Amino acid sequence: IGYAELLLLKDLDDDTKKKIKKINTEALRAANIVKNLQTFARQDRYEKEYVDINRIIENAIDTKGHEFASNNIQVVKELEKNMPWTMGDALHLQYAFLAIIGNAIHAMEEISNRRVFAVKAKLITAGDKLEGVRISDQISKKVIRVSFNDNGVSIPEDIIGKIFDPFFTTKPVGKGAGLGLSAAYGIIKEHNGVIYAESKEGVGTTITVELPVKT
Numbered sequence: 001i002g003y004a005e006l007l008l009l010k011d012l013d014d015d016t017k018k019k020i021k022k023i024n025t026e027a028l029r030a031a032n033i034v035k036n037l038q039t040f041a042r043q044d045r046y047e048k049e050y051v052d053i054n055r056i057i058e059n060a061i062d063t064k065g066h067e068f069a070s071n072n073i074q075v076v077k078e079l080e081k082n083m084p085w086t087m088g089d090a091l092h093l094q095y096a097f098l099a100i101i102g103n104a105i106h107a108m109e110e111i112s113n114r115r116v117f118a119v120k121a122k123l124i125t126a127g128d129k130l131e132g133v134r135i136s137d138q139i140s141k142k143v144i145r146v147s148f149n150d151n152g153v154s155i156p157e158d159i160i161g162k163i164f165d166p167f168f169t170t171k172p173v174g175k176g177a178g179l180g181l182s183a184a185y186g187i188i189k190e191h192n193g194v195i196y197a198e199s200k201e202g203v204g205t206t207i208t209v210e211l212p213v214k215t
Contacts, residue, residue: 099180107152
């Protein structure tokens with residue numbers, strides 16, 4: 001990657017530059033696959049500290065800002081204020097959220113009507129109604145629930161249970177290695193959380209992350 005980028009700084013003809021850009025693009029894709037594999041295999045070191053989940057969500061959305069804009073996707077945020085901080089690895093959590101967001105953008109690329117991506121973050125406590133919360137021993141814990149919703153192409157019922165499996169993908173060859181969501185699954189599990197998906201034809205898909213609040 002480094003040598004390709006250095007070559008692109010030189011005064012080369014257009015055909016050569018085009019080929020070098022292709023090398024650089026594929027090298028970056030390969031590097032991303034390796035990173036996904038390392039994350040999925042939990043070879044990455046987790047450095048947990050008190051983190052602000054809302055800030056991590058905002059950073060992930062900002063990172064994908066260009067893709068949202070270029071695909072004419074409206075972003076709707078509903079983040080509960082004064083959310084308690086919890087123990088976690090900010091970089092890994094952001095990586096998990098980026099994988100989920102990237103999947104949502106891909107689903108919306110295939111529709112021609114209005115594209116909307118919505119993210120909600122809410123604190124659920126033992127005194128609240130806890131229907132749908134999937135974290136074990138939920139009654140005695142505070143749970144941060146983050147839901148990512150897109151109105152793109154839905155996930156068929158027969159495969160929705162497989163989307164977090166490593167190497168499973170519905171994308172064409174060259175578009176994805178099927179590691180993004182499986183890596184996200186591993187990261188959330190490492191944080192003692194849960195991640196699950198719900199999808200309905202004509203409505204879209206919601207991927208929900210639930211993380212326990214640890215003080």
